[in-house]
Amino acid sequence: MRKLPWKEWVLFLAFVSPNLVLLVLFTYKPLLETFRLSFYNWDLISPTKTWVGMDNYTDYFSDETDRYIIRNTFVFTFATVCSTLVFGLMLALLLNRRLRGRDAARTVLFAPYVVSGAAIGIVWLFVFDPRFGLVAAILDRLGIASPNWYNDPNYAMPMVIIVYTWRNLGYAVVVYLAGLQTIPRELYEAARVDGAGSFTRFRRITLPHLSPVTFFLLVTSILGSMQAFDIIRVMTQGGPLDSTKTMVYQVYEQGFVNYRVGAASTVATVLFVFLLVVTVLQVRFLERRVHYS
Amino acid sequence: MSKLTRRHLLGMAGGAAALGLVGCGGDDDDDTTGGDPATTGPASTAGNSASPATTTKFGGVKPAAQITFWSVHPANSKAVEEELIKRFEAKNPDIKVKLETAGANYAEVSQKFNAGLAAKQIPDVVMLSDVWWFKYFLAKTITPMDDLLKELKVETADYQDTLFKDYQYDGKQWAMPFARSTPLFYYNKQKWSAAGLPDRGPKTWDEMDEWGAKLQAKAGANEYAFTHVKGDSYAAWTFQGIIWQFGGRYSDEQFKMLLDSQQAIDAGNYVRSQVFSKKYANVTANSETADFVAGTTASMLSSTGGLAGVLRDAKFEVGTAFYPEKTKFGCPTGGAGLGIPEAVPDANKVAAMTFIKFITEPENTAYYSQNVGYMPVRKSAVTGPMAEFLKSKPQFKTAIDQLAKTQPQDSARVYIPGGDAILGKGLERMILNNEDAKNVWPDVKKELEKAYENDVKPKLKA
Numbered sequence: 001m002r003k004l005p006w007k008e009w010v011l012f013l014a015f016v017s018p019n020l021v022l023l024v025l026f027t028y029k030p031l032l033e034t035f036r037l038s039f040y041n042w043d044l045i046s047p048t049k050t051w052v053g054m055d056n057y058t059d060y061f062s063d064e065t066d067r068y069i070i071r072n073t074f075v076f077t078f079a080t081v082c083s084t085l086v087f088g089l090m091l092a093l094l095l096n097r098r099l100r101g102r103d104a105a106r107t108v109l110f111a112p113y114v115v116s117g118a119a120i121g122i123v124w125l126f127v128f129d130p131r132f133g134l135v136a137a138i139l140d141r142l143g144i145a146s147p148n149w150y151n152d153p154n155y156a157m158p159m160v161i162i163v164y165t166w167r168n169l170g171y172a173v174v175v176y177l178a179g180l181q182t183i184p185r186e187l188y189e190a191a192r193v194d195g196a197g198s199f200t201r202f203r204r205i206t207l208p209h210l211s212p213v214t215f216f217l218l219v220t221s222i223l224g225s226m227q228a229f230d231i232i233r234v235m236t237q238g239g240p241l242d243s244t245k246t247m248v249y250q251v252y253e254q255g256f257v258n259y260r261v262g263a264a265s266t267v268a269t270v271l272f273v274f275l276l277v278v279t280v281l282q283v284r285f286l287e288r289r290v291h292y293s
Numbered sequence: 294m295s296k297l298t299r300r301h302l303l304g305m306a307g308g309a310a311a312l313g314l315v316g317c318g319g320d321d322d323d324d325t326t327g328g329d330p331a332t333t334g335p336a337s338t339a340g341n342s343a344s345p346a347t348t349t350k351f352g353g354v355k356p357a358a359q360i361t362f363w364s365v366h367p368a369n370s371k372a373v374e375e376e377l378i379k380r381f382e383a384k385n386p387d388i389k390v391k392l393e394t395a396g397a398n399y400a401e402v403s404q405k406f407n408a409g410l411a412a413k414q415i416p417d418v419v420m421l422s423d424v425w426w427f428k429y430f431l432a433k434t435i436t437p438m439d440d441l442l443k444e445l446k447v448e449t450a451d452y453q454d455t456l457f458k459d460y461q462y463d464g465k466q467w468a469m470p471f472a473r474s475t476p477l478f479y480y481n482k483q484k485w486s487a488a489g490l491p492d493r494g495p496k497t498w499d500e501m502d503e504w505g506a507k508l509q510a511k512a513g514a515n516e517y518a519f520t521h522v523k524g525d526s527y528a529a530w531t532f533q534g535i536i537w538q539f540g541g542r543y544s545d546e547q548f549k550m551l552l553d554s555q556q557a558i559d560a561g562n563y564v565r566s567q568v569f570s571k572k573y574a575n576v577t578a579n580s581e582t583a584d585f586v587a588g589t590t591a592s593m594l595s596s597t598g599g600l601a602g603v604l605r606d607a608k609f610e611v612g613t614a615f616y617p618e619k620t621k622f623g624c625p626t627g628g629a630g631l632g633i634p635e636a637v638p639d640a641n642k643v644a645a646m647t648f649i650k651f652i653t654e655p656e657n658t659a660y661y662s663q664n665v666g667y668m669p670v671r672k673s674a675v676t677g678p679m680a681e682f683l684k685s686k687p688q689f690k691t692a693i694d695q696l697a698k699t700q701p702q703d704s705a706r707v708y709i710p711g712g713d714a715i716l717g718k719g720l721e722r723m724i725l726n727n728e729d730a731k732n733v734w735p736d737v738k739k740e741l742e743k744a745y746e747n748d749v750k751p752k753l754k755a
Contacts, residue, residue, distance in 0.1 A: 150579065256404050
């Protein structure tokens with residue numbers, strides 16, 4: 001690299017420092033601090049912290065509950081990301097047609113994304129109420145008894161997955177719609193002239209052209225899902241029996257309910273490593289297959 | 294692609310934010326909130342300000358002009374608290390009290406207090422529940438009250454003994470009782486008579502089993518004779534009474550965990566059988582009092598704190614009774630007391646205690662009790678200002694009568710930070726997952742022992 005004259009250096013620093021200072025202060029310093037705290041036992045308020053070395057990590061990796069929570073985190077992420085992308089694409093294809101009331105439908109779909117998670121959680125708690133809720137009423141019409149969504153560990157996770165997907169669907173739809181608009185019409189016309197059916201056109205034209213958008217959505221949704229908190233906090237508090245407890249919830253619970261800052265920092269550090277690895281893998285292996293026009 | 298990398302970076306920053314969540318209070322090793330535990334006794338900081346005429350370090354200290362009170366308004370008591378403050382300010386025009394909502398439940402006020410201690414933004418009076426005050430005693434962040442009580446001539450002998458002594462440790466008083474409760478057996482008289490039952494609570498759990506079957510026979514779809522609560526609704530509190538009634542305990546005073554006893558296993562399997570084999574009990578989806586008022590459960594064990602609300606909201610006649618017995622009687626107390634942070638100036642401590650003294654005076658605790666449901670914390674309130682009221686509302690009297698038979702809770706639940714949640718999760722495994730107590734309690738025991746070793750033992754030694 002060619003050496004920059006000092007004037008350019010000053011200019012460079014002047015441009016970069018406001019952001020850099022904020023990042024260092026509010027992101028990287030706490031990050032390092034958290035990493036450091038994972039080697040201590042501390043209750044957040046006592047003046048002294050006890051150095052425990054790797055104890056928090058050995059505890060964490062030998063505990064069955066912790067493994068269960070890691071599993072929950074991945075189940076939740078996998079399910080929400082898949083359903084958001086699949087349903088998001090389907091709805092975007094539908095809304096890309098010239099339908100009556102299309103704009104209104106787009107607005108309605110996007111609205112949940114800007115509503116606070118706490119409000120969504122409370123409303124959906126009513127929807128899922130096993131006795132008086134909307135879901136129970138619909139199932140009742142079909143002659144099916146409503147499962148006890150709040151108390152049954154097998155149903156609580158599907159419940160939060162449904163709510164979280166509902167909330168984020170609008171975002172995926174909007175991004176997919178934007179992607180669909182960029183595909184040149186001529187391609188479809190040419191394909192039609194060549195006798196390609198609608199499925200072939202979708203597979204050979206639409207999907208490849210949407211791959212950058214899909215990749216973008218995949219990365220952001222995975223990061224978002226792995227850090228989902230508000231809906232779980234409001235709807236289930238991680239229960240029943242830890243069945244909806246994810247790693248971020250565990251960070252909160254260990255740190256600010258049980259006041260085990262060391263244990264919380266350990267979970268946070270492990271989660272950070274997971275996110276880093278997932279993202280690096282995606283960028284390295286998936287991005288190659290992304291088709292940029 | 295440029296957009297992508299930026300996003301990617303943002304995402305990483307997001308991951309870092311999750312980390313930052315914990316890192317944020319991290320660098321204040323040298324703060325003063327706790328004081329130096331080794332040297333800061335209640336007397337050593339005072340010295341110079343105490344005048345020779347008085348016996349305590351608070352003699353001659355002028356109360357602060359304004360204090361802050363952090364409350365969670367338990368059982369929707371905000372308006373009642375505001376009225377008490379109005380009365381206080383009328384009587385003490387020099388002290389203003391600022392009431393602040395510090396959360397929706399006891400765990401939340403504790404979280405806020407903890408964060409406040411780190412950020413040095415603390416109230417002068419803080420509401421601390423039965424399971425939280427001890428943590429702040431361990432961290433040396435609440436002040437011992439003995440000198441304040443003496444200085445302000447608080448009639449400590451008139452406080453209900455069990456409620457007052459709950460906050461004693463190491464020979465000192467760490468908080469004062471305020472919104473105190475016991476669990477109470479509530480029953481729906483309409484459903485009781487429909488099932489042909491006498492107008493009283495069951496004397497024993499065996500009788501409850503018999504009655505439960507009769508009630509269940511009359512129950513509609515999704516209706517139950519009795520309901521249990523989940524862990525985060527303090528299942529381990531109502532179960533504290535049940536385990537005693539079966540002759541067991543969570544733990545003893547020396548933090549020895551006793552959950553592997555046959556009695557503890559029997560008690561656990563009993564509540565499990567109510568749900569899974571006898572099938573007259575369910576586990577409430579979110580609130581036992583809401584279910585009871587709606588009529589979907591015919592009876593429940595719930596705090597006296599909600600009594601006024603239940604009587605107001607129920608469209609049927611409500612009966613209250615003592616806990617049923619098994620081999621013996623057993624009933625814990627619960628609810629919240631008021632603490633004063635160690636780090637506030639003496640003037641604020643004096644004003645805070647003046648306020649606590651006032652709102653627990655017989656007329657005021659009586660007013661609070663009648664309008665919310667918590668126990669009057671003063672003996673003379675029962676015979677004095679509340680006597681008439683108790684005659685017209687016998688449901689309240691049950692709670693006060695039962696108070697005489699209560700005992701302090703086991704250390705595992707109230708002294709181990711997070712102990713209540715650990716026990717509650719164990720109970721959930723029994724009443725939600727139908728797991729045998731024999732397999733559940735050993736796990737719970739192990740977890741409690743670990744929490745004790747990590748969070749309590751090192752601090753008690755210090």
